[in-house]
Amino acid sequence: MKYKLIALDVDGTLINDDHELTPRVKQAVTAAAAAGSEIVLCTGRGSASALSVLAQLGLSGTVITHNGASIVDGESREILQESPIGADEIDRYLALCRERGIHFDLNTAFDIYVEQLNDQTASMYARMLSEPILRSREDRYPERTVKISLFAPKEDLDELEGHWQEWQHELQTIRSGDYFIDLQHREASKGTALKQWAEKRGIPREQVLAIGNYFNDVGMLEYAGYGVAMDNSPPEVKAVADAVTASNNEDGVALVLEACLAGVSTISR
Template identity: 30%
Template sequence: MYKLVAIDMDGTLLRSDKTISDRTKSAIKKAREKGVTVVLATGRPIEGVRKTLEELEMLTDKDYVLSYNGALVQKTKSKEAISKVTIKGKDLHYLHGLSKELEVNIHAFVENQGLVTPRNSKYTQVEADINNIDIKIDDFSRINDQDNVVKVMFIDEPEILGPAYEKLPKEVFEKYTVVMSTPFFLEFLNKNVNKGLGVQLLAKHLGIKREEIITLGDAENDRHMIEYAGLGIAMGNAFESIKEIADYITDTNDEDGVAKAIEKFVL
């Protein structure tokens, strides 16, 4: 019996118009009524998924969320952290210097400070709007080397960010988890951080075994959790590389793929 279901949001839970179908809401509700823990696994901060958590009625003492691609696992109601794996201010300063060399825009999520950037740009504004959070303009000079930084992001037009990614030094990939979550978002996290680790740490907290876990996703930042789960499910619209490693392929996000998978394997 499966006891934990972790679901990616964009391209998975959410349809192309960013809504959740009634069938998917119903399947998630029925799974939770059976005692299954259902969690959102996202690159966003908790503020960016609060509306969805409210819509799914997942704001009780028994609900959790995997935010920042697994860097932070927390209770949705109290925001109490179950696990937190960050990088440091010195990493931000290093990556800031690299962003200048590559001529790309940068912002970071800094603990107790929120979304910080040297200058606002198109895709920092997109980030803020998606997550309903404020932007703090700061040149990073007031961030100390030992301050906790949840993640750093290079954000820019795909035709700028793509070539910049190709020019990243080898040491960057050795030091950090590097995730291209969208063509305009390139994320840098603690080397140990990925959604798979987040799922693993939550499962350990809940006393749930690996073979009792289902994960659903569509993109490269879902790879680790799909590989880790007892049943890793790729969406019909997933990257081919994700379909290749999945145990099962469901329908697309616009065809109730999440609902169909939960109905088949949980209900």
């Protein structure tokens, strides 16, 4: 296997739009692991959710979570690295969310805190294999918060991003899906975390494969020796990738890994 480290995004990449890990994708990922590749989930999800997906694959190992704001050892659940944000950096973002009725959550490496839940948001967390903890607005912010996630209709978030263009930002704002915006440390990214992990493992960039589908994946696609975008990616994401595979509903990840295992340099769609 040419690639010693394989970084896989989860939503929109590894799993399909029904939030399923298909048998073909699972088979390809486990075959790549058996061939000697280290599989690292590199996701915007929290650590508990990412480790649940890793368990579905029948694998253990390291996960890069919260868009690179935390790196966690799957077996010991030790937080190997994290990029917390300060309470003074959070206030005005949450004030604007409350004013506009935009749902948000506060994330530590393993836990998710929310001020309210309804049927729609509860269903969203269930799909993400997450169990949010209810908190009061008057409570102190959770210690070692690494990310704030906003969840709202696409048009509401589009308008919010337009409004934010006038701001001087203390935090990085990144679109992680049509219905999600993540706020995190300005230096945290999937690309930075993947680079740090590869260097720690002594794996050269040329032996790193990354597969993703959205704007929060751009950094890791650019860093990897071979970066592959899903067909369901926005055009801007495809533009930075070395190749484009089939969509997440067409087992695109499996196509890439099967080609690599066969020693084929191009993806057959």
